[in-house]
Amino acid sequence: MRTPENQAPAVLVQLPSIPLTAAAALLLIALSVIMAALQGSIVNHFTGTLDAAKLSLVLSMTSLNLAIIAGLMLVAMGIFEIFRSYRLENELRNLSFLLLLFLGLFVGAIFYAHLHFEMKVVGVSEDVKWHTMPILALKLEKDLITQMQNRLLVFEFDPEFSKIPVYSLYIRSAKIDQLNSNLPFSGLMSVQAFFQDDFNIVYDAKARYRGDNFYHWGSVKKSWRVNLSDNNLFNGLGKFNLINPKHPSYMLGPITSKILAEAGVMTPNSYNTALFINNRYAGVYEYLDQLDETFLRKNNWLPGDIYAGDKPKDENNWITREQQTWIVFDEPQRWDIQATFDGNVDRAMGNVAYLLENVNTSDANKFYAFFTDHMGEDYLRFLAEKTLVNDIHADDRHNQRFYFDPSSGKYIPIGWDQEVLPLPQDMTPDLIANRIDRQVLKFPWLVERKNELLYSQLNSFDENKVIDFIEQNKEDIEYPLLNDIDKHVADWPLSRNITMDEWRQGVEDMGQTIRSNYSFIRSSLSQAYVSISVADSGEVSFDVNGISGVKIVAPAGSCFKTKKHGREREYSCFAQGGLILHPGRGIRTEKVQLGRYVYDSERVEAVPISYVYDSNAGSEEIVEQLRQLRYYNSVTGQEINPQIERKAALSPRQSDFLSAGYSQHPWLYEEAPERQITWSGEMVLEGQHVFGRNDTLIIERGTVLSMKKDASIISFGTVIAKGTAEKPITITSYSGEPWGSFVMQGSNSYAELDYVHMSNGSGTNYGMVTYTGMISIYNGNAVIDHSVFSDNRNYDDLLNAKRGSIRIRNSQFFNSFSDAIDLDIVEHGEISSSIFRNLGGDAIDLSTTNPLIFDVNISGAGDKGISIGEKSSPQIRNAYIEDANVGIAIKDRSDPRIYGVIIRNTKLGAAVESFEKNWRYGGGGLGTIYDSNICDNSTVLYMDSVSKTTFVGNGGTVVCTGSSCDVGCKNELH
Structure with missing residues (x-):
C-alpha cells in the first residue's frame, strides 16, 4: 500500500x-x-x-x-x-x-x-x-x-391551405451536390430538373442558382433560375426566377412590381409563391419574370434590345472584389445584351455606347437633345416612381435595365430589383441615384414634369391602396411562412434567419415607410413660392422657389403687356392662357458620419430662379396689374399668394438671371414655336425633310413631289395632304431611283392623306429607327382615304405601322416589294373598301393587332392574303381572296372572327391554315369562321396538332383540329 x-x-x-x-x-x-x-x-x-x-x-x-x-x-x-x-x-x-x-x-x-x-x-x-x-x-x-x-x-405545410401558388422543383441529389460543389461558381451551371406548377403540370427544365449576393446562393434557401425546355411556357415565359426574399417583409418584389405597374413603368411581374424541392418544403419565395424577348412579346412590346448595366463579371462569370466599385456608365463593355431585335449584338452594343456618351457629357445642350429624343416621358415616369419608394438601388454600379424600342429609338427604363427606403426629410423629393438622374436635375421643366407624374401616381395608387395590397399579401403568406424553417433574408455580407415576429415587424416597417414617404412627398409638392420685384425702370422679376412651379393666369379680357428681358422685342399680353415658371435645384455636398466612418453626401436643395420681364407701364400700374393675376401651385393646383415689392433697381442676381447655376434657365431651352409649312405645285426634294412636333405640313391638292434618291419626309407633328379625284397629290421618284420613306413618328404625330398617289419609295433610317415601309406610321396616328400606293423597292412594305392607330378606306395597293400592309401592335385599326393586287408578300400582315377589316378585295398575293399572327384578334367581314399562295393564315394563339369570306384558287398552300409559327406565344391558331366559301381550292385546310379553328355555317358548327375536320369540302385536311 x-x-x-x-x-x-x-x-x-x-x-x-x-x-x-x-x-x-x-x-x-x-x-x-x-x-x-x-x-x-x-x-x-x-x-x-x-x-x-x-x-x-x-x-x-x-x-x-x-x-x-x-x-x-x-x-x-x-x-x-x-x-x-x-x-x-x-x-x-x-x-x-x-x-x-x-x-x-x-x-x-x-x-x-x-x-x-x-x-x-x-x-x-x-x-x-x-x-x-x-x-x-x-x-x-x-x-x-x-x-x-x-x-x-414549424408544423407540416399543407398546400391545400395555401393562399399563394405552390410550385415544385425536382432535381437529382447528385445534381444538387454538383451545384454546391464549388460555390459560387458551381451554382451557375444549369442542371437537369423538372418544374411542376400549381395545376400539377410538369415541365422538363434546366435549373441553377441565380443572384450575385450570398443570400441568393450561400444560405440554406437558394434563389433559382428555371429555364423550361422544348419551347414550353409558364406564365407566358420560358425563363423565370424563384427568389429567396431579401427583405424581412418577404414581399419587397411583389410590392415594388405592383407600384411600378400602377405607375405605368415597364416591369417584370412578381408575386409570392411556396416552393417544394424534391418533395421537401423549401419555404416562401418571390416569383419574378426573366427579361428576354419572350417577356417583351408577353407584354405586347415589339421585339427589341434589352440592356443590363450590372456589376461586371470575370472569366468565371462572377463579380470580383475589384469590380464591385466599377461604374457601369464608364464603359459599354460593362453592360450585357439580354435580347436584340435583329440578332446583332455589335449594333446593340453600339446603342449602349451612344447612351453612355450622352449620359456622361458635360454639354447640357447635348444631353437635353438626347434625352428629349431618346428617353423623355418614359424615364421621367420611372424617376417619379423611384422617388415614391426612394429606390437608390438602381445606381451607378448596378440594376440598370433598359428596353430599346426599335420603333421609336427610345431607351425605356425597366424597374428592376427595387428597394423601399424612407425618404430623407432634410432634402427635396428629387432622386439622384445615378448619372442620368443627376443630368435630369439640371432642367427645371423636366423636374416639373416628373413632379406632375409623381403627384398623379400619389393619387391614382395612393398609400391606402398600397397598404391594402401589403395587408392582403401579409394574410396570404402568413401560413406558408409560419411553416418555413429557413426564413432567410439579406444581411450583408451573409444572410440571417428571421422569426415570425421579425417578419411581422418587417411588414409593419414597410407600411410605415410607404405612409411616411407619401406624406412627405405630398407636403413637399405643396411648396411653391413666388416673390415679385418691380423696379422703377419697369423691370419685373418673378423669383420662383420651392418644390413645385408657379402657374400664373391672367383674368379674361385683361392685357398686362410685357416682354422677356433681353429675349423678345415685341410686347405681348402676359400669362394669357396660363404661364408656368419653374424653381431651380442645387446640389450641396456635406460630411455625414455613419458609425466610425465619414462620407461625402449629396443633398438636393431648392434654389430660386428669376424670370425678368420688361413692361412699358409705370411701377404703380405694374403692381396693380400683378395683383389682378392669379397664382397657383402648378402641380397641386393650390392657389398661392405672391409677395410683391417695389424697389429702385433689381439685385445683381436678378439682373444676371440667365447665368447658369446647376439648373439651366428655362428660357435658354424654349420649345420651338408652332409653324405651318405649305407645299404646292411641282417640287423636287432631296435629303431628309424633318418636321418637329409643333410643325404642321400642308400639301395642297395637285402638288407633285419628285423625290430624289433616298429623299424622305419625316414628321413628328401634323401632315395634312388632301387632294381630290381630279387633282390628286403625287409623291414619286424624281429619276426612277427609289426614294426613301414618308414617316409619321411619335404620339404627337397625325396625318390625313386623301387622294394621295405614292410610288417608287423604299424605306429610311433616322434617329436610330429603321422605317421599313414606303409610308411608315410609327407610334402615331393616320387617316388614309382614296389613296394609291404602289411599286416600293428594297425595303419590305408599302405601308408599315407600329403602335398608334390607323384607318385606311377606299384605297389601292399594287406591286409591293413584300407586304402591302403590315400592322404591328397597332392599338386601333381599320382597313375597309380597299383593293390589293400583285403583291410580293402578304396583302395584310397582322401581329398583335385587332383591327376591323371589311370589304377588301385581294388578288395575286405572293404569300398570304391575310396573315393573322402573334396573338391578334381581328374581325374580318366580306373579304374576297384569290390567287394567293395561302388564303388566310391563323397563327400563334390568334383568335379572329371571320364572316362571309370567299377564298379561291390558292396556289401553294391551303385556303385556311392554322398553325404555330412562333413558340413564344404558346400555341397554334384559333378563331371562328362564319358562313364562308373556301371550297374552291386544291387544298382547303391545313391544321397542326396545337391549333383549333371553328367553322360555323349551314346550320351547324364544326371544330377542326389537326386530326379531324369536316366542313363539307373535298380534300379538306392537308
Missing part, C-alpha cells in the same frame, strides 16, 4: 467550489439582465458615434451569451453534484470535466469552421475585413438560435 508521500495527486484539475460557481453564475445572469435592460439607452447614447445596428447586436448577443454561460455553469455544477453524490472517483470526475471541455471546443471549432467557409465563399466578391469577424460570429450564432426556434414552431 502506497504512503501519502508517494500517492498520486487527488485531482487533475482543481474545480471551483459549488457555492463559488453558483455565485458566479448568478452574477453573470444579473449582468445579462442589466445589459438587456440598458441596451436601448446605450445604443441611443452612442448613436452617431458608433454603428447602432452593430452595437445593438453586440449588446444583445453578449447578454444572451452571458446567460448561456451562466446556464452551462449551473448545468456543470449539477453534474458534479451528481458525481459527488455517487462518490465517484476523482479521476472520473476530472475525465467528465475534460470531456465537457473537449465537447465545447469541438462545437466551437465546427461553428468557426462554418463561419470561415462562409467568409471564404463571400470573399470571392466581397471585401470583408478581419475586424468584422467577431460581429459576423455573433450574427451566425444568432442565426443558428433563430433557426432552432423556427424548427420548434
Whole structure:
C-alpha cells in the first residue's frame, strides 16, 4: 500500500467550489439582465458615434451569451453534484470535466469552421475585413438560435391551405451536390430538373442558382433560375426566377412590381409563391419574370434590345472584389445584351455606347437633345416612381435595365430589383441615384414634369391602396411562412434567419415607410413660392422657389403687356392662357458620419430662379396689374399668394438671371414655336425633310413631289395632304431611283392623306429607327382615304405601322416589294373598301393587332392574303381572296372572327391554315369562321396538332383540329 508521500495527486484539475460557481453564475445572469435592460439607452447614447445596428447586436448577443454561460455553469455544477453524490472517483470526475471541455471546443471549432467557409465563399466578391469577424460570429450564432426556434414552431405545410401558388422543383441529389460543389461558381451551371406548377403540370427544365449576393446562393434557401425546355411556357415565359426574399417583409418584389405597374413603368411581374424541392418544403419565395424577348412579346412590346448595366463579371462569370466599385456608365463593355431585335449584338452594343456618351457629357445642350429624343416621358415616369419608394438601388454600379424600342429609338427604363427606403426629410423629393438622374436635375421643366407624374401616381395608387395590397399579401403568406424553417433574408455580407415576429415587424416597417414617404412627398409638392420685384425702370422679376412651379393666369379680357428681358422685342399680353415658371435645384455636398466612418453626401436643395420681364407701364400700374393675376401651385393646383415689392433697381442676381447655376434657365431651352409649312405645285426634294412636333405640313391638292434618291419626309407633328379625284397629290421618284420613306413618328404625330398617289419609295433610317415601309406610321396616328400606293423597292412594305392607330378606306395597293400592309401592335385599326393586287408578300400582315377589316378585295398575293399572327384578334367581314399562295393564315394563339369570306384558287398552300409559327406565344391558331366559301381550292385546310379553328355555317358548327375536320369540302385536311 502506497504512503501519502508517494500517492498520486487527488485531482487533475482543481474545480471551483459549488457555492463559488453558483455565485458566479448568478452574477453573470444579473449582468445579462442589466445589459438587456440598458441596451436601448446605450445604443441611443452612442448613436452617431458608433454603428447602432452593430452595437445593438453586440449588446444583445453578449447578454444572451452571458446567460448561456451562466446556464452551462449551473448545468456543470449539477453534474458534479451528481458525481459527488455517487462518490465517484476523482479521476472520473476530472475525465467528465475534460470531456465537457473537449465537447465545447469541438462545437466551437465546427461553428468557426462554418463561419470561415462562409467568409471564404463571400470573399470571392466581397471585401470583408478581419475586424468584422467577431460581429459576423455573433450574427451566425444568432442565426443558428433563430433557426432552432423556427424548427420548434414549424408544423407540416399543407398546400391545400395555401393562399399563394405552390410550385415544385425536382432535381437529382447528385445534381444538387454538383451545384454546391464549388460555390459560387458551381451554382451557375444549369442542371437537369423538372418544374411542376400549381395545376400539377410538369415541365422538363434546366435549373441553377441565380443572384450575385450570398443570400441568393450561400444560405440554406437558394434563389433559382428555371429555364423550361422544348419551347414550353409558364406564365407566358420560358425563363423565370424563384427568389429567396431579401427583405424581412418577404414581399419587397411583389410590392415594388405592383407600384411600378400602377405607375405605368415597364416591369417584370412578381408575386409570392411556396416552393417544394424534391418533395421537401423549401419555404416562401418571390416569383419574378426573366427579361428576354419572350417577356417583351408577353407584354405586347415589339421585339427589341434589352440592356443590363450590372456589376461586371470575370472569366468565371462572377463579380470580383475589384469590380464591385466599377461604374457601369464608364464603359459599354460593362453592360450585357439580354435580347436584340435583329440578332446583332455589335449594333446593340453600339446603342449602349451612344447612351453612355450622352449620359456622361458635360454639354447640357447635348444631353437635353438626347434625352428629349431618346428617353423623355418614359424615364421621367420611372424617376417619379423611384422617388415614391426612394429606390437608390438602381445606381451607378448596378440594376440598370433598359428596353430599346426599335420603333421609336427610345431607351425605356425597366424597374428592376427595387428597394423601399424612407425618404430623407432634410432634402427635396428629387432622386439622384445615378448619372442620368443627376443630368435630369439640371432642367427645371423636366423636374416639373416628373413632379406632375409623381403627384398623379400619389393619387391614382395612393398609400391606402398600397397598404391594402401589403395587408392582403401579409394574410396570404402568413401560413406558408409560419411553416418555413429557413426564413432567410439579406444581411450583408451573409444572410440571417428571421422569426415570425421579425417578419411581422418587417411588414409593419414597410407600411410605415410607404405612409411616411407619401406624406412627405405630398407636403413637399405643396411648396411653391413666388416673390415679385418691380423696379422703377419697369423691370419685373418673378423669383420662383420651392418644390413645385408657379402657374400664373391672367383674368379674361385683361392685357398686362410685357416682354422677356433681353429675349423678345415685341410686347405681348402676359400669362394669357396660363404661364408656368419653374424653381431651380442645387446640389450641396456635406460630411455625414455613419458609425466610425465619414462620407461625402449629396443633398438636393431648392434654389430660386428669376424670370425678368420688361413692361412699358409705370411701377404703380405694374403692381396693380400683378395683383389682378392669379397664382397657383402648378402641380397641386393650390392657389398661392405672391409677395410683391417695389424697389429702385433689381439685385445683381436678378439682373444676371440667365447665368447658369446647376439648373439651366428655362428660357435658354424654349420649345420651338408652332409653324405651318405649305407645299404646292411641282417640287423636287432631296435629303431628309424633318418636321418637329409643333410643325404642321400642308400639301395642297395637285402638288407633285419628285423625290430624289433616298429623299424622305419625316414628321413628328401634323401632315395634312388632301387632294381630290381630279387633282390628286403625287409623291414619286424624281429619276426612277427609289426614294426613301414618308414617316409619321411619335404620339404627337397625325396625318390625313386623301387622294394621295405614292410610288417608287423604299424605306429610311433616322434617329436610330429603321422605317421599313414606303409610308411608315410609327407610334402615331393616320387617316388614309382614296389613296394609291404602289411599286416600293428594297425595303419590305408599302405601308408599315407600329403602335398608334390607323384607318385606311377606299384605297389601292399594287406591286409591293413584300407586304402591302403590315400592322404591328397597332392599338386601333381599320382597313375597309380597299383593293390589293400583285403583291410580293402578304396583302395584310397582322401581329398583335385587332383591327376591323371589311370589304377588301385581294388578288395575286405572293404569300398570304391575310396573315393573322402573334396573338391578334381581328374581325374580318366580306373579304374576297384569290390567287394567293395561302388564303388566310391563323397563327400563334390568334383568335379572329371571320364572316362571309370567299377564298379561291390558292396556289401553294391551303385556303385556311392554322398553325404555330412562333413558340413564344404558346400555341397554334384559333378563331371562328362564319358562313364562308373556301371550297374552291386544291387544298382547303391545313391544321397542326396545337391549333383549333371553328367553322360555323349551314346550320351547324364544326371544330377542326389537326386530326379531324369536316366542313363539307373535298380534300379538306392537308
